[in-house]
Amino acid sequence: MTLADDVEAFLRRSTGRSVHTCDAYARDLRAFLDHLAAERVASWDDVDVHCVRRYVAAAHRRGVGGRSIARRLSALRALFRDLARHGRAAGNPAADVRAPKSPRRLPRALDVDQVTSLLEQPGEGPLGVRDRAILELLYSSGLRVSELTALDLADVDRRAGEARVLGKGRKQRIVPIGRHALAALEAWLAVRGELAHADARALFVARHGGRMTTRSVQQRLAAWARRHGIDARVHPHVLRHSFASHLLESSGDLRAVQELLGHADISTTQVYTHLDFQHLARVYDAAHPRARRRRE
Secondary structure, rough: OHHHHHHHHHHHHOOOOOOOHHHHHHHHHHHHHHHHHHHHOOHHOOOHHHHHHHHHHHHHHHOOHHHHHHHHHHHHEEEHHHHHHHHOOOOOOOOOOOOOOOOOOOOOOHHHHHHHHHHHOOOOOHHHHHHHHHHHHHHOOOHHHHHHHHEHHHEEEEEOEEEEEOOOOEEEEEEEEOOOHHHHHHHHHHHHHHHHOOOEEEOOOOOOOOOOOOOHHHHHHHHHHHHOOOOOOHHHHHHHHHHHHHHHHHHHOHHHHHHOOOOOOOOHHHHHHOOOOOHHHHHHHHHHOOOOOOOO
């Protein structure tokens, strides 16, 4: 077997991982094969820690970020564990290699007026009604786009106003659905049959009748914003961050926001849902006894 054969066999055996993870592993491991080919490495026995470090250094020089490199190393560790189990490699040369640190960038959020302008636009035809329901649900419940596209009809309890979501690590959580999002969903479900196949389980279906992809949702949201003259770059992650930022600004309950977002580590939520300085200044001026001005 060639190195490429071993990688393809590993990818076929990776059935327990999410589709997103499997796709990322496939891209990352094929890039590593290109690196091995450039170094004229033909055997796993010739792949050592120095080879892996050269791969990381080359990616870093090309401008690949620390998080992307960490994901690539995760794929390599998983590959070598699998190779060792099947007698194709003796060790794991990626085990002790670490990715370079990169600054944690704060996601950008829309302000409340921008979100309101975005959501109050009418949807024309079944596709427009569907897109408006998608926008409302992303902002109402803070879903990842992969969570939204994975939703089935049976996952939504309209009477209770909640949805059962399968998040990262295949962890389930229940998220609330606000009244505006519920109304938009009702409007979509009234016309869904005009697009969906008779046996389609997906909540949101594409023009061809099957489940929407994450890419198609991203494209539809960007087109919606352009069509309605919204002066901001709109994509699912921006709506998720806007949901978290607005909720935290109103409630101050970091732990609740963490649960709603499905974050395993609260430090992720602290970066994801930063409070803007103007809001903090208003809270300080209103609450601190030494900040309030004395009335004349």
